[in-house]
Amino acid sequence: MRLKDKIALITGAGSGIGEATAKTFAREGAAVVVVDLNDEGGQRVVAEIRKAGGTAEFHHADIGKPAEIEHMIAFAEKQFGRLDILHNNAVFATVGHIGDLTLEGWQKTLDVGLTAYWYATKCAIGVMLPRGRGAIVNTASVSGLAGDYGLGAYNAVKAGVVNITRVTAIEYARKGIRCNCVCPGPIGTPPLLRMEDSRPDIVGRIKEAIPMGRLGQPQEIANVVLFLASDEASFVTGAFFVADGGLWAHSGMPSLTGQGPDW
Ligand SMILES: NC(=O)c1ccc[n+]([C@@H]2O[C@H](COP(=O)([O-])OP(=O)(O)OC[C@H]3O[C@@H](n4cnc5c(N)ncnc54)[C@H](O)[C@@H]3O)[C@@H](O)[C@H]2O)c1
Structure with missing residues (x-):
């Protein structure tokens, strides 16, 4: 087992990538704190982990609220005595071109997607430092490496x-805490699957743009998070790990030979 006896907390673990990661961590021997603002999703994931023989607790939190982040870290410590792994993963995204975004949408996207990641990291460091060890894995995106239309x-x-x-990573490298991020490309989680139902044309074009010609599976990201969180990645810190079916490797330039992606 690659995470035997580790204590892990995952935000946004009631669905998608966070759910796959929670189940993977539990299979690999970790006790998992499943955090989500969706109680139904979070409790379902905990029940499925327990049914499979794993250890998990659900904790309701809206990570857009700093006090709830403090409570979720305190919950992990109270429940399991320490915290070895933090996976910042929950998300909120407003959609619209730069000139059309609202201040409210911009602010909420930053609160949940960036400020919360920093604040959870700050709180987790407070718990990890005294033990001189810890691993933090953030879910970034290929959307953090280049721009997307409508996702500013x-x-x-x-x-x-x-x-x-x-x-x-650099500030805590000599204090035993590693920090890395995963950059997924388009993954078949509920938001994209819903879009596949309502706008199959858009998701069809997304798949076409991916050299592998398909969406990724949540498990394919959980596998990367597992590596980064485990002691196998003991010399890996400050890294961004792209898992995107080749999307980011393409410059966007159309084929000079006239041959398409399925050539
Ligand atoms: N799916 C993709 O194509 C894709 C691609 C690149 C990166 N990502 C990233 O992966 C991560 C997970 O996305 P997903 O696709 O699994 O989404 P998802 O919608 O399946 O899961 C996100 C979970 O986060 C929870 N959540 C949302 N706001 C929250 C809040 N304020 N507090 C607590 N929980 C909250 C939701 O209830 C949901 O259960 C995100 O950081 C996302 O940006 C996803």
Whole structure:
């Protein structure tokens, strides 16, 4: 087991990538604190982990509220005595071109996607430092490495997540705390699956743009998070790990040979 006896907290673990990561961590021996503002999703994930023989507790929190972040870290400590792994993963994203975004949408995207990641990291460091060890894994995105039409606030947030990962890594590298991030490409989680139902044309074009020609699966991101959180990544810190079916490797330039992506 790759996370035997570790204590892990995952935000946004009631669905999608966070759910896959929570189940993977539990299978690998960690006790998992499943955090979500969606009680139904979070409790379902905990029940499924327990049914499979794992250890998990649900904690309701809206990570857009700093006091709730303090409570969630305190809950992990109270429940399990310490915290070894923090996976910042929950998200809110407003959609619209830069000139059309509202201040409210921009602010909420930053509060949940960036400020919360920093504040949870700050609170977790307070718990990890006395033991001189810990691993933090942030969910960034390929949207943190380049721009997307209509996702300006999210792009700013994810670029911020990539860089706060680096700062956390260098500042705590000699204190036993590692910090890395994963940059997924388009993944088949509920938001994209819902879009596939309502706008199959858009999701069809997304798949076409991905060299592998398909969406990623949540498990394919959980596998990366597992590596980064585990002691196997003991010399890895400050890294961003792209898992996107080749999307970010493409410059966006159309084929000079006229041959399409399925050539
Ligand atoms: N799905 C993709 O294509 C994709 C691509 C790149 C990056 N990501 C990133 O992966 C992460 C997970 O996304 P997902 O696709 O699994 O989404 P998802 O919607 O399936 O899961 C997100 C979970 O976060 C919870 N959540 C939202 N706001 C919250 C808050 N304020 N407090 C607590 N919980 C909250 C939701 O209730 C939900 O259960 C996000 O950081 C997202 O930006 C996703």
